[in-house]
Amino acid sequence: xxxxxxxxxxxxxxxxxxxxxxxxxxxxxxxxxxxxxxxxxxxxxxxxxxxxxxxxxxxxxxxxxxxxxxxxxxxxxxxxxxxxxxxxxxxxxxxxxxxxxxxxxxxxxxxxxxxxxxxx
Amino acid sequence: xxxxxxxxxxxxxxxxxxxxxxxxxxxxxxxxxxxxxxxxxxxxxxxxxxxxxxxxxxxxxxxxxxxxxxxxxxxxxxxxxxxxxxxxxxxxxxxxxxxxxxxxxxxxxxxxxxxxxxxx
Numbered sequence: 001x002x003x004x005x006x007x008x009x010x011x012x013x014x015x016x017x018x019x020x021x022x023x024x025x026x027x028x029x030x031x032x033x034x035x036x037x038x039x040x041x042x043x044x045x046x047x048x049x050x051x052x053x054x055x056x057x058x059x060x061x062x063x064x065x066x067x068x069x070x071x072x073x074x075x076x077x078x079x080x081x082x083x084x085x086x087x088x089x090x091x092x093x094x095x096x097x098x099x100x101x102x103x104x105x106x107x108x109x110x111x112x113x114x115x116x117x118x119x120x
Numbered sequence: 121x122x123x124x125x126x127x128x129x130x131x132x133x134x135x136x137x138x139x140x141x142x143x144x145x146x147x148x149x150x151x152x153x154x155x156x157x158x159x160x161x162x163x164x165x166x167x168x169x170x171x172x173x174x175x176x177x178x179x180x181x182x183x184x185x186x187x188x189x190x191x192x193x194x195x196x197x198x199x200x201x202x203x204x205x206x207x208x209x210x211x212x213x214x215x216x217x218x219x220x221x222x223x224x225x226x227x228x229x230x231x232x233x234x235x236x237x238x239x240x
Contacts, residue, residue, distance in 0.1 A: 015169075016166035017218070019170050020163065020166040020169075020170040020184075021163055021166040023159065023163065026160075026162040026163040026166065029162060030156060030158055030161070030162040033153050033154075033156035033157040033162065034157025034158070035157070036150060036153040036157070037150050037151070037153040037155070037156070037157040038154070039143065039146040039147040040146075042141060042146040042149060042153065043140065043141055043143065043146040046136035046140040046141040046229075047140045049135075049136045049137045049140075050136060050137060050138060050140040064140075098137075103230040104230070104231065106226075106227075106230050107226075107227040107228075107230040107231060108227075110223040110224070110226050110230075111227060
């Protein structure tokens with residue numbers, strides 16, 4: 001029941017209130033934060049996460065934006081390269097899913113969960 | 121004991137696996153993610169969070185980097201403007217603290233805490 005999360009790259013994610021991140025951990029994690037540091041990408045990620053069955057294709061997503069298909073595809077590619085989502089082609093469409101391990105890793109490093117308040 | 125976090129700007133942060141972020145929420149949150157999307161800033165944040173008493177001045181931080189004082193101060197300013205840290209001048213130094221509400225808000229939106237599974 002600890003907040004510690006390990007991913008398959010061996011990067012640990014204790015809350016950074018416990019111990020500071022190494023330069024290597026910071027480089028890895030900051031690249032994912034950077035991918036989320038764009039309003040369109042963050043909305044895309046949340047639309048995928050909230051979609052039925054946890055997966056969505058561009059056809060499900062593009063209606064939420066006044067952006068071209070290629071622009072949306074570019075943002076999806078950035079999220080994918082950052083390890084925030086995966087994509088699987090089935091027939092005409094690529095179906096995207098959030099990678100929950102990545103999000104948990106980010107959440108864990110940001111600190112203890114709200115329910116684990118350490119306020120005195 | 122819900123994962124929902126409200127901040128004083130009224131932006132809620134339910135896990136985005138529950139419902140997608142609005143454009144306004146995404147704009148607000150992505151600006152903080154963007155501030156964390158740099159390895160130096162993420163390390164600075166973690167050094168402050170992990171420092172004794174939860175606060176640190178530039179004098180405590182600069183030794184961890186091969187960067188000039190002004191460069192570190194610039195990164196601290198970005199973190200401050202994003203609402204990730206606060207700074208308070210006392211005598212010669214500005215002392216920085218993490219704003220835990222901001223980090224909790226980000227963690228909450230990234231999904232349920234590992235220990236608070238909502239699986240049906």
